[in-house]
Amino acid sequence: MEFLDKLPQAALDFMDGRKLDEVECIVADLSGIARGKAMPAMKFEKQKHFYLPNSIFLQSINGDWVEDADAPFTEPDMVLVPDFETATAAPWTADCTLQVIHDVLDQSGQMVPVAPRNVLKRVVQLYHEQGWDPIVAPEMEFFLVAKNTDPNQPVEPPIGRTGRRAAQRQAYSMSAVDEYGPIIDDIYDFAEAQGLEIDGILQEGGAGQIEMNLRHGDPVKLADEMFYFKRLIREAALRHDCFATFMAKPIQDEPGSAMHIHHSVVDINTGENIFSNPDGSESEAFLHFIAGLQNHLASTIAIHAPYVNSYRRYVRDFAAPINLEWGRDNRTTGLRVPISGPEARRIENRLPGMDVNPYLSIAASLACGYLGLMERREPRAEYVGDAYDSAEGIPETLASALDLLEGATQMQEVLGKDFVRVYTTVKRAENEAYLQVISPWEREHLLLNV
Template identity: 90%
Template sequence: MDFFDQLPQAALDFMDGRKLDEVECIVADLSGIARGKAMPAAKFATQKHFYLPNSIFLQSINGDWVDDADAPFTEPDMVLVPDFTTASAAPWTADCTLQVIHDVFDQKGDLMPVAPRNVLKRVVDLYHQQGWDPIVAPEMEFFLVARNTDPNQPIEPPIGRSGRRAAQRQAYSMSAVDEYGPIIDDIYDFAEAQGLEIDGILQEGGAGQIEMNLRHGDPVKLADEMFYFKRLIREAALRHDCFATFMAKPIQDEPGSAMHIHHSVVDLKTGENIFSDADGAETEAFHHFIAGLQNHLASTIAIHAPYVNSYRRYVRDFAAPINLEWGRDNRTTGLRVPISGPEARRIENRLPGMDVNPYLSIAASLACGYLGLMERREPRAEYVGDAYASAEGIPGTLASALDLLQCADQMQEVLGRDFCRTYIQVKRTENDAFLQVISPWEREHLLLNV
């Protein structure tokens, strides 16, 4: 097949000696769900592009459709063009299958502004226009949980190899990781087959909660990898009769799951980190980037915390930041500067939850830093001590977060106004649907008492 010479080596290694049976043509929707179509490999080889309706970006997480007043709901087709650099194995399938992420264009040949991967590319291009190359390193936290087929029942930790349920408050315990070692083994095997690199895996503080660190690199490539990782982790868990969930707060009284993003910026000409000067000291650009996060991050919380459940993670003294303070090696601040040498000086945004669309969350975080670099303002003084005692500074509900994004003119200009308009409409639809649901708490405490 003619496209084989465009495939990454890992994909070629996966197919070595095997006949390619199927190709999955996929894109990420606003929620980060893989949408697309699968086709026989022979059919895929004869086509240069494919079509999907633009309505995939107008669908809420609960399956409702949004009517965009500025674009009547006629469902015109978009043009999908394969990005062969993203071709990756689907090693959990019974046959030899590849996944390929596609670029999304309108019928005039312009990039679709609402497609999450295009939103991230737009922000990265703004950096490139200034002679900068943004670098990110994401962390992924998720829970392994017992199968839950009844949404009315609470989620429980999984049964480990000892026959007992996973225990909480066992952060960094190797024994806790070993409890579900076979799942971890499959995650490693799937990642190797897909050519994805894992920096490390550890036990987090929650029962059955795992953190996985990825190497630093290009934002679009890392977002592609996180998009793939979510799928492969779910598949690995299903092989062992449990679920993997990326909900921000799946279990009551347990910590939530975050997607921390580490940021640095490199000069395209010199290859040097612009956060450090020739003597290794912090630069003005470093402080401007922090100021951008402090001044604009609140307006993007609706992207970093995209569901009503996301705000259950922001609990004081519960392993999640609730503020926009910054500090050196201080995990109580929303913005942390980790210990590093000058060449690796970076800023960690600890606000995003793991339920985010990785393309959009990375784009929004980089957009804040970009605005800071352009505005050249100074951040507030470094916070020393327990920042949980500080003012929270972030919205507490999805509705209030969407209000902030709707009023954020500069942020909409950076992310794209068409994207922001559609995103806000979809998320308001989801929030309205949630408000129609009566919870067990309401029935328990209000039914006979009010």
């Protein structure tokens, strides 16, 4: 098979002389769900073109199809082009299977503007045109939970190796991590088979909540890895009769799960971090980037908090920011400057939840920083103290967040007007579907009392 010469070494190592049985051709939809098709490896070798209908970007999280007035009703096919650099194993399958992320083009060869990976590439290209290379380092938080087959029942922590449910509020406890050590072992094994690097794993503050850190690097490559990691982690959990969930707030009275994004920018010609001056002090660019986040993040909260459940995470004094303040080594601020040397100076955006599409959340965060670098404005004064006392807030509902995104003309220019139109259309439909659901709380407290 000729395409085997294009595969990364990790994929070749996984095959280790075995016959390749199947190739999964995948793309991420607006929710970050893997869409595509699987085919025998021999057919993948012979097929010259791969197609999917453009309607995959008009499907909501609940499976409904949303109408877009600007989209043709004929559902024309998009052309999928394999990016062989992304080829990686699917080590949980019974046979020898590879996954390949595909670029999404229209039939004239242009990038489809609503495809999430293309949205991120568009923003990265804006940086490149200025001679900059954006660098990101994402953090992944998620819960391991007992199998929940009845949506009417609350989610519970899993049973650990001691026979007890995972303990809450045991942040950084090695014993808590050991409770579900076999799942962690499979995560490590799957990641190694896929050629994915994990920087570290720790117990977070919630019962059964884990944080996994990834090394810093290229935004598109890191988003690809997070896309793969979500599937990998779910498969590892299923092997041990539990679920892995990336919901922002899956368990009542527990902390939510975040996807913090660390940002820095380097000069393409020199390789130097533009956030630091030659003498090691903070540069003007660093402050401009922070200002961009402060001035534009509110308009992108609908991307960083994409579901109604996302807003349950933004709770005062509950390990999640509720403001757009910035501070040095201050975890009460939405924007935190971690302790580092000049070469690693960076800003951490703590607003995104783990329920995001990684391509879109990274793109939106970078877009805010880009606008700040171009506008060259100063941020508000550093917040010293408990930023939960700050009056500077963020949208409290998905509907209000979508209003801000629809009114943000500068952000639409950066992310693409077509993308924003389709995204807000889909999210409005999801919000309306949610409003039709009557919750147990309403039945308990309103049915006989009002």
